[in-house]
Amino acid sequence: MAGFWIRINPQGCVDGSVHEEYVGPLAEDAHKQFTPRVRDRRREATEGWRHELVGHDEWDQRAKPCLLGQCEHRKAAS
Template sequence: MAFWIRINPQGCVEGSVYASYLDEDSTEGAHAEFVPDRPTRLYEAAHGWRHERVDRAEWQRRAANCLYGECDHRRAA
């Protein structure tokens, strides 16, 4: 099972979707799923937002704590 994760410029994962859910299994397709508005996607890409495809183990390691509100990113903010 694979996921696409949405990562803010500070490195905190802010969203996740099953890779099989997307029509286009690419970075651009994932970004469009999270942010339908193209100008906003261009702005985000220029300001450090990332979208990465990960497997379940990587999702658990990198995304779970962020999505559950238990990560160090949120504690630091």
């Protein structure tokens, strides 16, 4: 069963998502999808950006609220 790569900013908020079948099985491939330039990927890694592979249920729980602007991360930032 394929999952979803989620892009997580340093504050823990999901900033993007892409289907695993489109990108591939490696976190490095997901990072390249979101951030094409090597220099930018290195900077993001240092800053604490992460990419995690999750299933559909976890995507609904973690990514969907963030992507819809309904997560606790955005409420705390306001």
